[in-house]
Amino acid sequence: MYSHPHYFLSDHLRGVEQLSSLFLSEKSVRLAESGQLAEVNRWIALFHDIGKSHAFFQRYIQSPDSFQDPPALKSHALLSAVLLAVFLQEKGMDEFWRLLAFLVVKRHHGNLDDWLEELKRMGDEAKTLLKRQAEATDFSALSKQMACLGVGQEAIWTKEVWLAWIERFFAEARSLRRWIMKWNRSNDSLVPYLQLLFLFSLLIDADKSEVGILQKQSWSFSGRKDIPTDLILRYKQQQSWPKTTLNEWRERAFQEVDQAPIDLRHHVYSLNLPTGMGKTLAGLHFALRLRREIERRQRVTPRIIYSLPFLSIIDQTASVLKDVFAASGMQEDHQLWLAHHHLADMRYVTRQDEERYDADYEAAKLLVEGWHSELIVTTFVQLFETIFSHRNASLRKFHRLANSIILIDEVQAVPHRYWLAVRRLFAAMAEELGCYFIFSSATDPKWFPEAVSLVNESAYFQLLSRVTLHPDIDEPVEIEEFARQIEWDEEKTYLFILNTIESAKALYRAFLDEGVDEGDMTFLSTHIPPKERLRRIMAAKNGEYRIVVSTQLIEAGVDIDFDVVYRDFAPLDSIQQAAGRCNRHGQRGGKVHIIRLTDNKKRLYASYIYDAIRLDITQTLLKGKAKIEESEFLQLITAYFETLTARMSNNESERLLKGMMTLYFDGEETVDRLPVSRFRLIEGEGEKFNVFIELDEEASEVFREYEAILRISDRWERRKRFSDIKTRFFQYVIAIPARVDHQPPIVHGIGYVGRDSLSDFYDEALGYRTKSEGLIW
Numbered sequence: 001m002y003s004h005p006h007y008f009l010s011d012h013l014r015g016v017e018q019l020s021s022l023f024l025s026e027k028s029v030r031l032a033e034s035g036q037l038a039e040v041n042r043w044i045a046l047f048h049d050i051g052k053s054h055a056f057f058q059r060y061i062q063s064p065d066s067f068q069d070p071p072a073l074k075s076h077a078l079l080s081a082v083l084l085a086v087f088l089q090e091k092g093m094d095e096f097w098r099l100l101a102f103l104v105v106k107r108h109h110g111n112l113d114d115w116l117e118e119l120k121r122m123g124d125e126a127k128t129l130l131k132r133q134a135e136a137t138d139f140s141a142l143s144k145q146m147a148c149l150g151v152g153q154e155a156i157w158t159k160e161v162w163l164a165w166i167e168r169f170f171a172e173a174r175s176l177r178r179w180i181m182k183w184n185r186s187n188d189s190l191v192p193y194l195q196l197l198f199l200f201s202l203l204i205d206a207d208k209s210e211v212g213i214l215q216k217q218s219w220s221f222s223g224r225k226d227i228p229t230d231l232i233l234r235y236k237q238q239q240s241w242p243k244t245t246l247n248e249w250r251e252r253a254f255q256e257v258d259q260a261p262i263d264l265r266h267h268v269y270s271l272n273l274p275t276g277m278g279k280t281l282a283g284l285h286f287a288l289r290l291r292r293e294i295e296r297r298q299r300v301t302p303r304i305i306y307s308l309p310f311l312s313i314i315d316q317t318a319s320v321l322k323d324v325f326a327a328s329g330m331q332e333d334h335q336l337w338l339a340h341h342h343l344a345d346m347r348y349v350t351r352q353d354e355e356r357y358d359a360d361y362e363a364a365k366l367l368v369e370g371w372h373s374e375l376i377v378t379t380f381v382q383l384f385e386t387i388f389s390h391r392n393a394s395l396r397k398f399h400r401l402a403n404s405i406i407l408i409d410e411v412q413a414v415p416h417r418y419w420l421a422v423r424r425l426f427a428a429m430a431e432e433l434g435c436y437f438i439f440s441s442a443t444d445p446k447w448f449p450e451a452v453s454l455v456n457e458s459a460y461f462q463l464l465s466r467v468t469l470h471p472d473i474d475e476p477v478e479i480e481e482f483a484r485q486i487e488w489d490e491e492k493t494y495l496f497i498l499n500t501i502e503s504a505k506a507l508y509r510a511f512l513d514e515g516v517d518e519g520d521m522t523f524l525s526t527h528i529p530p531k532e533r534l535r536r537i538m539a540a541k542n543g544e545y546r547i548v549v550s551t552q553l554i555e556a557g558v559d560i561d562f563d564v565v566y567r568d569f570a571p572l573d574s575i576q577q578a579a580g581r582c583n584r585h586g587q588r589g590g591k592v593h594i595i596r597l598t599d600n601k602k603r604l605y606a607s608y609i610y611d612a613i614r615l616d617i618t619q620t621l622l623k624g625k626a627k628i629e630e631s632e633f634l635q636l637i638t639a640y641f642e643t644l645t646a647r648m649s650n651n652e653s654e655r656l657l658k659g660m661m662t663l664y665f666d667g668e669e670t671v672d673r674l675p676v677s678r679f680r681l682i683e684g685e686g687e688k689f690n691v692f693i694e695l696d697e698e699a700s701e702v703f704r705e706y707e708a709i710l711r712i713s714d715r716w717e718r719r720k721r722f723s724d725i726k727t728r729f730f731q732y733v734i735a736i737p738a739r740v741d742h743q744p745p746i747v748h749g750i751g752y753v754g755r756d757s758l759s760d761f762y763d764e765a766l767g768y769r770t771k772s773e774g775l776i777w
Contacts, residue, residue, distance in 0.1 A: 001052075001053055001058065001141045001142060001145055002058065002061050002062070003049050003052050003061075004061065004211060005061060005062075007215065008145065009049065009052055009053060009142075009145055010145035010146065010148045010149055012049060012210060012211070013045065013046050013048075013049060013050075013149060014148070015206075015210040015214055015215075016045045016049075016203070016206045016207050016210045017042060017045035017046050017149070017206075019205075019206035019209055019210055019214065019222070020041055020042075020044075020045045020202045020203060020205075020206035021038070021041065021042060021045070022222060023202055023205065023206060023399055024037070024038060024041055024202060024399075026224070026300065026301070026403075027300060027399070027402040027403050027433075027434075028298055028299070028300045028403060028434055029198070029402050029403070029432060029433050029434060030431065030432045030433075030434075031191065031195050031198060031432050031433070032195065036097070037195075037198075037199075040088075040093070040097055040101055040199065041199060041202055041203075043084060043087065043088060043091075043101065044084065044104050044105060044199060044203050045203060045206060046149060046151065047080055047083060047084040047087065047105060048080055048084075048104075048105045048108055048203055048207065049080060050080045050083055050084075051075070051076030051078070051080035051083070051133065052076045052080075053137050053138070053141075053142045054076075054079070054133040054134070054136045054137045055136040055137065055138065056069055056073040056074050056132075056133060056136055057074050057075075057076055057133075059074075060074040072129055073129070073132065073133070075129075076133075077105060077106050077107070077108060077109055077110075078106055078126065078129075078130065079130050079133050079134070080105050080106075081101075081102045081103075081105040081106035082102070082130060082165070082169045083162065083165055083166075084101050084102065084105055085099070085101065085102040085169055086168055086169050087156065087165075088101055095176065095179050096183070096192070099115065099176065099180070100192075100195060100196050100199060101199070102118075103115055103196065103200075103663075104196070104199050104200045104203055105203070106118065107200070107392070108200070108207060108392075109392070110392060111390045111391050111392050111665070111666065111677075112196075112390040112392075112395070112665035112666065112676075113390070113665055113666045113667070114663070114664050114665060114666060114667045114675070115180060115663045115664075115665075116180045117667065119173055119176050119177045119180060120177065122169070122170055122173040126170075127166060127167075127170045131163060131166055134159060134162040134163055134166060135159060135163070137159065137162070139157050139158055139159055142157050143157040184662040184663075187661050187662065188661060189428075190424060190425055190657070190660060190661060191428060191432055192661070192663065193428075193660045193661065193663065194428060194429065194432050194433060196663060197387075197395055197398045198398065198399055198402065198433070200395055200398070201395050201396060201397065201398035201399040201400075202399050204392060204395065204396045205370055205396045205397065205399060208366055208370075208396065209221070209222075209366055209370065212362050212363055212365075212366045213359075213363045213366055213367065216360065216362075216363055220352070221350075221359075221363075221367060221372060223335070223352075224301055224374070225333070225335050225336055227288060227291070227304075227336060227337075227374050227375065228328060229288045229291070229292045230288075231284075231285075231288060231324060231325070231328055232281050232284055232285040232288065232324060233285070235281075235323065235324040235327040235328070236254075236281070238327050244585070244586070244587075245586060246276065246277075246585055246586040249460060249463060249464075250277055253273055253277050253278060253282060253455055253460060254278060254281065254282045254285070256454070256455045256456070257271065257283075257285060257286050257454045257455060258285060258289075260286065260452075260454045260455075262289060262290055262293045263452075264293065264294065264297055264298070266450075266452045267430035267435065267436050268426075268430065268436075268437045268439070268448045268450060268451040268452065269286070269290075269436075269438045269439070269451060269452050269453075269454055270438070270439045270440075270441075270444055270446075270448075270451040270452070270453050270454065271286070271438060271439070271440040271441075271453075271455065272439075272440075272441060272442070272444040272453065272455070272457040272634075273442060273457065274442050274460055274461055274464055274580075274630070274633070275442045275579070275580030275584065276580065276584045276585065277442075277460060279409070279440045279441075279442075280317060280320060280409070281324075282454075283306075283407050283409070283438055283440045284304075284306070284324075284407070286438065286454060287304045287306075287407050287438060288304070290302075290405055290436060290438075291405060294403070294405075294436070298403075298434070300403045300434070301374075301403075302403045302404050302405045303371070303373070303374055303375070303376065303403075303404045303405070304374065304376070304404070304405045304407065305371075305375075305376050305378065305383065305400075305401070305404050305405070305406045305407065306375065306376065306377045306378070306407045306409070307378055307379065307380055307382070307383040307406065307408050307409065308377070308378075308379065308380070308409045308410060309379070309380045309410050309413040310379075310410075310553075311341055311343065311379065312553075313409070313410070314339055314377055314378070316559065317339075317377055317409075318339040318377055321337055321375070321377065325337065331351060332349050333349065333350050333351050334347075334348045334349055334350055334367070334368070334372075334373055335350045335372065335373055335374065336373065336374055336375065337373055337374060337375035337376070337377070338368060338371075338373045338375075338376060338377070339376075339377045339378070340369065340376060340377070340378045340382060341378060341379045341381075342379075342381075342382075343726065343727060343730050344368060345723070345727055346361060346364045346365045346368055346723045346726075347364055347368075348363065348364035348367040348368055348372075361719075361720040361723055362716070362720070365723070369393070369396070369397065370396060370397050370400070371397045371400045376400075380408075380413065380414065380681055381681055381682070382394075383406070383408075384414070384422075384679075384681045385679070385681060386398055386401070387401065387425060387429070388418075388421070388425075388656070388660075388676060388679035389676065389677075389679070390665035390666050390675070390676050390677045391677075401429065401433060401435060402433040402434060402435070403433065403434040403435065404435055404436075405435075405436045405437075405438065406435060406436070406437050406438070407437075407440060408437065408439050408440065409440045409441070410440070410441055411439040411440065411441045411444065411445065412441050412443045412444070412445045412573045412641075414681070415681070416445075416644060416648050417648070417649070417652045417653065418652070418653055418656070418679075418681075419445070419447060419648075419650075419653065420650045420653035420654065420657070421652075421654075421656045421657050421660075422447070422653075423447055423448065424653075424657060425660070438454075439451065442576065442577070442580060443572075443576050443577065443637050443641075444457075444637075444641075445573075445641045445644075446638070446641055446642075446645075457634065458634055461630070461631060461633055461634035462631045462634075463631070464630045464631060465629060465631060466582070466583040466584070466586045466589075466590055467579050467582050467583055467590040467591070467592055467630045468589070468590070468591055468592070468627050468628065468629055468630070469575070469579060469592050469594065469627070469628040469630075469633075470591060470592065470593045470594065470626070470627055470628075471594045471622040471623075471625055471626075471628070472593055472594060472595050472596075473569060473594055473595070473596050473619065473622060473623070475596075476596040476597070476598045476602070476604060477595065477596065477597060477598065478597070478598055478599075478600065479503060479506045479507050479510055479597055480510050480513075482507070482510075482595060483507060483510035483511055483513070483514050484514060486511075486514075488516075489563075492563035492564055493543075493546050493547070493561075493562045493563045493564070494546065494547045494548070494562060494563070494564045494565075494566070495547075495548050495550065495554070495560075495564070495566070495581055495582070496547075496548070496549045496550065496565075496566045497550055497551070497552060497554060497555060497565065497566070497567045497568065497578050497581075498549070498550070498551060498568045498597065498605065499551070499552070499568045499569075499570065499597075499605040499606050499608065499609045499610075500605050500608055500609065501526070501527055501551055501770075503568070503597060503599070503605045504523065504525055504549055504550065504551050505523070505525075505766050507549055508521070508523050508549045508765070508766060511549070516547065518765070520546045520547055521546070521547040521548070521549065522536045522539065522540060522545040522547075522548055522549075523536075523548075523549050523550070523765055523766055523767070524536060524537065524548060524549070524551065524553060524554055525550065525551045525553065525766075525767060526551070526553060526734060526735065527734055527736070527766070527767030527768040527770070528734070528766075528768075529693045529695055529731060529732045529733065529734055529767075530730065530731050530732075530733075531695070531731040531732060532695060533553075536548075537554070537560060540560060541559070541560050541561075548560075548562070552570075552574065554581065555574060555577045555578050555581070559584070560581055560584075561581065561582070561583065561584040561585060562581055562582055562583075562590075563582070563583065563588065563590060563591075564582070564590070564591050564592075565578055565579065565581055565582040565590070565591070565592045565593070566592075566593045566595060567579075567592060567593070567594055567595070568595060568596070568597045568606060569594060569595065569596040569604060569605075569606045569615070569618075570606055570609075570610060570615075571610055571614035571615065571618050571640075572614075572617070572618040572621060572622075572636065572637060572640040573637065573640065573641075574610075575592075575594060575618070576633055576637055578592065579630070579633070594622065613644070613647055613648060614644060617640055617643045617644055617647065618640065620643075621639060621640055652674065655669070655670075655672060655673055655674035656674045656678075656679060658672055658673045658674070659673050659674045659675050659678075660676055664676065665677060687737070687738040687739075688735040688736060688737055688738055689735065689736065689738050689750075689751055690733050690734070690735055690750050690751060691733065691735070691736055691744055691750070691751030691752070691753060691768065692729075692732055692733050692750055692751065692752050692753065693732050693733070693734060693753050693758075693761075693762055693768070694752075694753060694754045694755045694758065695732055695758075695762075698728070699732045700755060702725055702728045702729050702732065703729075703732075703752075705725050706722070706725065706729060706748070707748065709721045709722050710748055733750075734767070734768055736751070736768055736770065737770075740770050741770070741771060742769055742770055742771055744757075744761050753768075
């Protein structure tokens with residue numbers, strides 16, 4: 001009796017039970033009464049694939065290609081879930097825990113749904129299917145296998161018992177639906193949401209890991225490793241940073257963080273410092289100090305999850321971490337730290353007993369996506385769509401958040417429509433899962449009034465005089481007129497940040513019309529492939545370009561420095577981020593000009609991107625001010641966020657919270673309830689599709705490799721081979737609006753601009769041509 005080809009069902013159930021129990025034992029969580037969580041988790045693991053014991057599945061697993069019966073007959077999750085729900089009733093468990101276990105097992109190969117809807121599906125057709133499966137089960141073989149697991153003494157491995165249990169569950173389904181409806185009306189806690197996600201995560205991670213890793217690897221993937229608490233200190237000791245005033249302030253801030261007292265009763269901390277003040281190293285150092293204290297006092301070892309909003313900042317942070325670990329003589333080891341995002345390489349290297357182990361592709365994918373590491377650098381999308389999610393693939397790593405230290409950089413980038421929901425859920429995670437949070441930003445929105453500040457933030461803002469802000473916002477201006485007004489200083493560098501790609505392109509062209517030397521200027525937007533974008537950023541950083549025209553992509557986290565910055569009107573937090581690109585290292589006086597650009601319909605470009613409330617608050621705060629010094633930034637941004645908090649609508653958060661508290665993971669949104677599946681961290685900009693730009697010889701080579709991979713018949717091998725080229729491939733991929741009026745041909749399911757048609761679709765300076773220029777289709 002098999003669970004997978006050539007692998008006994010009992011061996012798989014034992015492996016999953018051991019792994020899920022191990023994952024749980026690493027943690028110290030509240031969530032339920034002592035022992036109850038462990039018991040429910042154990043029975044979930046032992047029952048999750050019991051349904052595979054029937055003859056239909058056994059025939060299918062031995063010869064999938066020759067299976068001729070209706071596909072539904074080989075299913076197993078529903079049978080397993082029903083049997084578990086009745087078994088737990090026999091054990092005396094109440095409706096809530098039985099239904100949670102039922103949902104976890106029923107959905108362990110899919111996404112979570114509305115738990116009320118799950119019970120509505122329990123009709124005659126489903127009952128008939130389960131009875132056929134029960135009648136086709138070899139109970140003699142099953143009883144022997146379950147005896148290997150120590151549950152063979154249970155008098156439940158008979159056809160009569162199973163048929164009776166199926167009848168009992170379906171007879172009870174209607175009363176269970178009524179119970180859920182009553183529960184939904186009364187529950188006002190997020191704890192059940194966390195309980196379900198935690199148990200679901202333990203099962204699907206253990207299940208996938210047992211099959212994809214435990215059965216294949218000779219080394220222990222589940223072991224934990226130590227990170228020295230003084231890791232950052234060792235790194236700093238080996239640096240030779242120049243003795244500048246700014247570096248002295250950075251060191252002062254670092255020392256303040258190093259001396260900050262730790263009280264484990266406080267679960268939320270803030271690190272609010274001006275841009276360029278070393279928040280990355282200071283934040284990581286505090287996280288390591290906190291980790292040591294939690295380990296010493298609570299006897300659990302927290303993972304550190306460092307979350308950032310943009311891929312470009314992740315690459316920078318990962319590069320710093322590589323140097324930090326190397327400074328302590330620690331070689332590449334993904335059990336120590338890894339970077340995870342949707343374009344991450346599926347490589348996993350670890351070292352044990354002085355031996356290096358390289359996981360194969362499938363195991364590496366599971367290990368990276370499952371956050372099997374001590375320190376994980378990841379994106380906002382990966383973090384927030386793990387805790388606000390119904391998706392199996394995202395939720396698999398949810399249990400890794402328990403007892404973790406979650407460091408969120410550029411915290412103001414989380415959309416304000418979700419602030420209330422995030423605050424409520426983070427508070428529940430701190431209380432129930434033992435999570436700790438560190439918010440790092442130069443524009444802290446003060447989500448948590450109770451957050452313990454790690455530095456005297458006002459002192460650092462008051463010290464600085466790198467930049468003056470000039471709000472030139474009284475009269476809006478069109479792009480061509482603005483370009484004529486610029487008084488260039490040949491000795492200075494300039495950055496122009498605009499709100500839309502088309503307005504940025506228009507300004508670039510207007511500068512050329514005004515006689516700006518094309519060799520002095522470059523352009524940045526997402527219509528330029530990442531490889532070329534990075535080349536231009538590095539060239540500007542090295543002084544090859546005096547003038548950069550860009551969209552907001554350059555605004556946060558990109559270490560680039562200009563004498564003068566012009567920012568098209570935007571919310572104040574975006575303006576302050578833009579100011580962080582001006583005189584970043586404090587070596588000269590910097591000026592940031594705020595302007596209000598309009599299109600030919602006299603509409604502000606800002607209104608196409610940002611909501612009216614944030615723009616109105618910003619205009620009110622800046623109006624009448626001719627000049628604002630950097631020392632005033634903290635007071636200004638504090639007033640901005642206080643006003644925003646008072647004026648913003650919490651409607652979407654409240655509806656999302658209602659969905660979470662009623663375990664409404666998927667379905668239609670209503671006036672008062674939003675399914676968890678509707679959570680979107682990135683606001684929609686309309687449907688887009690990917691386009692590969694064959695920009696150079698390397699692009700041609702990688703596309704040929706891509707075509708060769710597509711010809712591989714085995715889908716697993718195809719996936720593995722594409723993973724090998726994925727990073728290189730996406731260096732040439734951009735996303736364009738689906739409704740753009742100038743679309744490239746679709747080749748192998750992706751837009752394709754080849755070398756021979758490059759000039760038709762791609763402008764060497766401005767990137768993708770969104771409007772056709774004489775091309776006849």
